[in-house]
Amino acid sequence: MYQYDAIDQQIVDERVAQFRDQVGRRLRGEITENEFKPLRLQNGLYMQMHAYMLRVAIPYGLLSSEQVRKLAHIARTYDRGYGHFTTRQNIQYNWPRLVDVPDILAELASVQMHAIQTSGNCVRNTTADHLAGVARDEIEDPRPYCEIIRQWSTFHPEFAFLPRKFKIAVTGSRSDRAAVRVHDIGLRIVEQNGERGFEVLVGGGLGRTPRVTRKIREFLPREHLLSYIEAVLRVYNQHGRRDNKYKARIKILVDALGADGFREQVEAEWALIKDSALRLTDEEFERVRGHFAPPPYRTLPDSDGAVAAMSLGTDRGFGNWLKQNVKPHKVPGYSIVIVSCKPTGGAPGDVTADQLDGLANLAETHSFGKITVTHTQNAVLADVESSRLREVWQRLTELGLANPNIGTVTDMIACPGLDYCNLANARSIPVAQRISTTLDNADYLYDLGDLSLKISGCINACGHHHVGNIGILGIDKSGEEFYQLMLGGSAGEDASLGKIIGRAFPSDEIVEALEQVLALYIERRTSPEESFVAFYRRVGAAPFKERLYASA
Amino acid sequence: MTRLIVTGAATVDGRPIYMRRDGSWVDQLSKAAAVDQQDECDALLARARSDEGTVCDPYAIRVTVEGESVRAVSFREVIRAGGPTVAATV
Numbered sequence: 001m002y003q004y005d006a007i008d009q010q011i012v013d014e015r016v017a018q019f020r021d022q023v024g025r026r027l028r029g030e031i032t033e034n035e036f037k038p039l040r041l042q043n044g045l046y047m048q049m050h051a052y053m054l055r056v057a058i059p060y061g062l063l064s065s066e067q068v069r070k071l072a073h074i075a076r077t078y079d080r081g082y083g084h085f086t087t088r089q090n091i092q093y094n095w096p097r098l099v100d101v102p103d104i105l106a107e108l109a110s111v112q113m114h115a116i117q118t119s120g121n122c123v124r125n126t127t128a129d130h131l132a133g134v135a136r137d138e139i140e141d142p143r144p145y146c147e148i149i150r151q152w153s154t155f156h157p158e159f160a161f162l163p164r165k166f167k168i169a170v171t172g173s174r175s176d177r178a179a180v181r182v183h184d185i186g187l188r189i190v191e192q193n194g195e196r197g198f199e200v201l202v203g204g205g206l207g208r209t210p211r212v213t214r215k216i217r218e219f220l221p222r223e224h225l226l227s228y229i230e231a232v233l234r235v236y237n238q239h240g241r242r243d244n245k246y247k248a249r250i251k252i253l254v255d256a257l258g259a260d261g262f263r264e265q266v267e268a269e270w271a272l273i274k275d276s277a278l279r280l281t282d283e284e285f286e287r288v289r290g291h292f293a294p295p296p297y298r299t300l301p302d303s304d305g306a307v308a309a310m311s312l313g314t315d316r317g318f319g320n321w322l323k324q325n326v327k328p329h330k331v332p333g334y335s336i337v338i339v340s341c342k343p344t345g346g347a348p349g350d351v352t353a354d355q356l357d358g359l360a361n362l363a364e365t366h367s368f369g370k371i372t373v374t375h376t377q378n379a380v381l382a383d384v385e386s387s388r389l390r391e392v393w394q395r396l397t398e399l400g401l402a403n404p405n406i407g408t409v410t411d412m413i414a415c416p417g418l419d420y421c422n423l424a425n426a427r428s429i430p431v432a433q434r435i436s437t438t439l440d441n442a443d444y445l446y447d448l449g450d451l452s453l454k455i456s457g458c459i460n461a462c463g464h465h466h467v468g469n470i471g472i473l474g475i476d477k478s479g480e481e482f483y484q485l486m487l488g489g490s491a492g493e494d495a496s497l498g499k500i501i502g503r504a505f506p507s508d509e510i511v512e513a514l515e516q517v518l519a520l521y522i523e524r525r526t527s528p529e530e531s532f533v534a535f536y537r538r539v540g541a542a543p544f545k546e547r548l549y550a551s552a
Numbered sequence: 553m554t555r556l557i558v559t560g561a562a563t564v565d566g567r568p569i570y571m572r573r574d575g576s577w578v579d580q581l582s583k584a585a586a587v588d589q590q591d592e593c594d595a596l597l598a599r600a601r602s603d604e605g606t607v608c609d610p611y612a613i614r615v616t617v618e619g620e621s622v623r624a625v626s627f628r629e630v631i632r633a634g635g636p637t638v639a640a641t642v
């Protein structure tokens with residue numbers, strides 16, 4: 001993985017010292033909250049309902065064991081013993097004290113981490129396919145590109161005060177596991193005439209005005225990566241609306257100009273800078289790519305048959321876990337383990353300090369010391385020898401991280417909601433907990449098959465509810481929590497936005513409404529091979545409406 | 553009947569705090585000054601706003617008072633006063 005050079009380290013260390021001084025001045029009353037707010041936000045420090053919240057950047061979700069141990073140490077020493085994985089592959093701490101934050105940032109800096117640009121109207125953490133480097137359908141590892149974008153965007157002076165926040169995602173695989181089509185810029189690595197480059201998608205996003213990206217370039221040669229996205233950012237920075245924060249995202253500008261109009265402006269801007277110092281030379285690319293060289297895999301026989309056989313063994317718990325949480329690896333003899341951070345009745349994405357330490361140890365002994373956080377709030381041990389899967393399963397089971405539910409409806413995304421978040425309208429976590437407890441029946445979950453459920457506590461959509469096959473959105477109706485159900489969304493290569501099915505449900509009815517939706521699907525699908533989203537696309541909303549509202 | 557209480561986030565750690573009549577701050581809603589009149593509330597709020605070192609972004613909330621029991625009217629403030637409704641994972 002990327003290692004800081006002396007300049008990276010200096011930048012981060014200086015930022016810690018600067019923020020320490022700013023916090024000191026705030027605590028001594030020398031600056032007001034209004035003066036302090038933009039400073040703390042630039043360091044990932046929010047104010048939530050019960051405490052400050054610190055969001056720590058995890059570039060493209062990738063962590064070393066040492067970094068994971070540090071995150072555990074911070075959770076234990078400065079917080080309440082846990083952290084929360086977010087949908088930007090980051091981690092949040094819910095209870096830091098202001099006085100401790102400079103020390104936390106110093107601890108992070110000691111392992112090449114920081115919280116810079118995890119908030120504010122700037123380029124946020126660039127996310128990637130969480131199976132980067134190991135997926136069988138991968139054309140190329142997207143992480144070197146993410147790292148190049150990270151270096152370009154960190155403290156980019158022109159883009160420190162954009163009209164709104166800006167999110168970029170990159171995938172190098174045919175299947176889109178990085179939800180690139182709901183990002184401000186989505187980049188798909190493609191090949192043309194033997195050359196590598198990118199399909200460039202812009203103007204996706206969720207929130208109040210959800211949009212799927214529009215394609216503005218079929219093929220961008222690799223060397224132009226930075227100049228082209230700089231041109232996109234520049235057009236957005238100049239013409240994006242600053243008068244209304246609800247209309248300030250790039251998607252609104254792309255709506256206004258149309259994809260063609262937007263493309264014309266970008267291409268005109270790009271023509272001016274494409275041959276500038278932003279050109280990505282082969283030498284520079286190889287320098288960065290060198291940090292992502294494959295680990296020293298052993299030469300092993302193919303293990304697909306052996307894993308399949310193990311999954312049919314008498315130990316049903318292990319078998320289920322193999323089927324759901326273990327994915328085929330591109331290197332023979334290895335498997336990818338998805339660590340479920342969705343225990344039955346738990347808060348999706350919460351991990352305790354002990355679990356983090358346990359994961360760090362497992363990564364060290366079984367996966368070349370690396371862990372990847374997924375945007376679906378799980379973690380990945382990417383390089384496990386298939387012959388050692390049972391040991392990994394046993395250890396994860398002890399840690400409470402082996403719920404065999406990856407890809408099922410209980411592997412849901414849920415934002416912090418009204419239990420923590422200042423912007424929330426309704427709670428998300430208790431709904432998620434009730435759902436996972438109610439549906440805690442492995443046979444039923446597997447019968448439902450791949451099905452994404454995503455829950456947000458308000459229209460800001462941090463829980464990605466628009467692109468859940470089933471989405472739940474918390475709303476406030478005269479001071480009471482209600483929940484809207486949305487159906488038919490998808491975050492993958494067939495991205496689509498879910499549609500609200502009808503009037504919202506009160507909190508005590510939402511789980512039953514979900515059960516009705518699932519029951520209808522099971523009853524009427526053509527076969528178990530017809531996925532929920534395929535079924536919805538075939539039959540439309542009408543039968544669901546009828547089932548949910550007929551008796552009303 | 554509903555009354556008004558002045559609240560904000562403690563500068564030191566962001567926890568919800570509530571103002572007493574003497575301008576000091578407490579963690580419990582029930583121990584705060586619950587005032588009837590808007591002008592009383594405005595006076596407390598003005599005082600809170602001058603106490604930047606202690607509190608961030610003070611504002612007034614509505615509460616119901618029945619005997620000893622004080623309860624925020626808005627659901628958000630109920631959760632704010634009581635803490636997250638989900639047990640921490642640990």
Ligand code: SF4
Pocket residue numbers: 415416417418421422423424425456457458459460461462463
């Ligand atoms: S979706 Fe709304 S409630 Fe949930 S974390 Fe985002 S802003 Fe908060």
